[in-house]
Amino acid sequence: MVDERVLRSRGRGPRRATGAAVLLIAALASAAPAAPAAPVTFSGRIVSGSGRYAGASGAVTVVVRSSVRRNPRGLPARFAIVLDVRCRRRGRARRAAAGARSSSALCLRGKLRGSAEQTGSRLPDVGLHYAIAAHGRVKPLGAVAARGSASGTGFIDRARMGMALRLSNRLGSVSLEAHSDLVSGFSSPF
Numbered sequence: 001m002v003d004e005r006v007l008r009s010r011g012r013g014p015r016r017a018t019g020a021a022v023l024l025i026a027a028l029a030s031a032a033p034a035a036p037a038a039p040v041t042f043s044g045r046i047v048s049g050s051g052r053y054a055g056a057s058g059a060v061t062v063v064v065r066s067s068v069r070r071n072p073r074g075l076p077a078r079f080a081i082v083l084d085v086r087c088r089r090r091g092r093a094r095r096a097a098a099g100a101r102s103s104s105a106l107c108l109r110g111k112l113r114g115s116a117e118q119t120g121s122r123l124p125d126v127g128l129h130y131a132i133a134a135h136g137r138v139k140p141l142g143a144v145a146a147r148g149s150a151s152g153t154g155f156i157d158r159a160r161m162g163m164a165l166r167l168s169n170r171l172g173s174v175s176l177e178a179h180s181d182l183v184s185g186f187s188s189p190f
Contacts, residue, residue, distance in 0.1 A: 037065075037066050037067070037190065039063050039064060039065050040063070040064045040161070040180060040189050040190075041061060041062070041063050041064075041180065041181070042061070042062045042063075042064065042161070042162075042163045042178035042179060042180050042189075043059075043060075043061050043088065043178055043179065043180075043181075044059070044060055044061075044062070044163070044176055044177050044178025044179060045057070045058065045059050045060065045176070045177065045178075046058045046059075046060065046106060046108075046174055046175065046176055047175050047176065047177050048174075048175045049104075049106075049172060049173065049174045049175070050172045050173050051171050051172020051173065052171040052172040053106065053141070053171070053172040053173065053174050054172065055104040056104055056105075056106045056174050057104050057105055057106070058087065058088075058089070058105050058106045058107060058108065059087070059088035059089065060085060060086065060087065060088060060108055060176055060178065061085075061086045061087075061088050061178075062083055062084070062085055062086075062163060062165070062176070062178050063083070063084040063086070064081060064082075064083055064084075064150075064163075064189055064190070065081065065082045065084070066079040066080065066081045066082075066116065066189075066190040067079065067080050077117070077118040077190075078115055078116070078117045078118075079115060079116045079117075079130075079190040080113075080114075080115055081113070081114055081115060081116050081132070081134065081190065082111060082112070082113050083111065083112040083113075083114075083132075083134055083136075083146070083165075084111055085108050085109065085110050085111070085112065085138055086108070086109060087106075087107035087108055087109055089105075089107055106140065106141075106174065107139075107140075108138050108139070108140075108141070108167075108174070109138065109139045110136055110137050110138030110139055110141075110144075111136050111137070111138075112134035112135060112136035112138070112144070112146050113134055113135065113136055114132065114133050114134025114135060114146065115132075115133055115134070116130040116131065116132045116133075116150065116189075116190050117130060117131050118130055119131045119149075123154075125154050125155040126154045126155075127151055127152040127153050127154035127186075128151070128152040128188050129149060129150070129151045129152075130149060130150045130151070130189065130190060131147075131148075131149055132146065132147065132148045132149060132150060132163075132165065133145075133146070133147055134146040138167060141167060141169055141171075141174065142169055142171075143169060144167040144168060144169045145167075145168055145169070146165050146166065146167050146168075147165070147166050147168075148163065148164045148165035148166055148176075149163070149164050150162065150163040150164075150189045150190070151163075151189070152186070152187050152188035152189055153183060153184070153185050153186060153187045154185065154186065155185055155186070156185045157184070157185060158182045158183065158184060158185070159182065159183065159185065159187075160179040160180050160181070160182060160183070161179065161180040161183060161187060161188075161189045162177075162178070162179050162180075163176075163177070163178045163179070163189065164176065164177050164178075165178075
């Protein structure tokens with residue numbers, strides 16, 4: 001055990017050590033993700049497909065869950081995201097599309113995990129734009145990588161947030177476009 005008098009003579013007394021511990025705890029707390037935001041729901045459709053999924057169509061819902069991931073220096077904003085992709089069909093139509101291999105109607109179901117990073121202009125008048133990168137499993141496609149974008153609303157009373165995603169794997173790709181319900185101005189998808 002080090003004698004307290006020795007520590008004080010070197011300027012490293014208990015008070016200084018306590019201050020360093022407080023700074024370390026504050027730094028670790030700022031690097032941790034913040035509390036998750038409320039989920040945002042986007043409704044849309046498959047707009048195109050390529051490869052094995054050429055001519056694909058279908059209606060989808062994408063539920064976005066996010067939490068802030070602070071960058072060193074604080075800019076640009078980054079978010080850890082989970083995208084829950086769901087088919088919007090009901091009953092017999094969903095079962096028929098899921099079981100039919102030659103049908104162009106796809107019933108997408110799965111989860112993607114990744115990140116969203118703020119891109120482009122930081123002017124709130126035009127709304128915030130984000131680049132999305134994620135990966136996961138989506139039935140019936142299997143393992144996929146997702147790339148796309150999302151946009152918030154700017155200086156306007158009410159509008160819809162938008163999202164475009166391209167899900168791809170070695171067999172082909174499927175592109176989705178979706179929008180939120182009407183939201184107030186200055187809303188962000190993350």
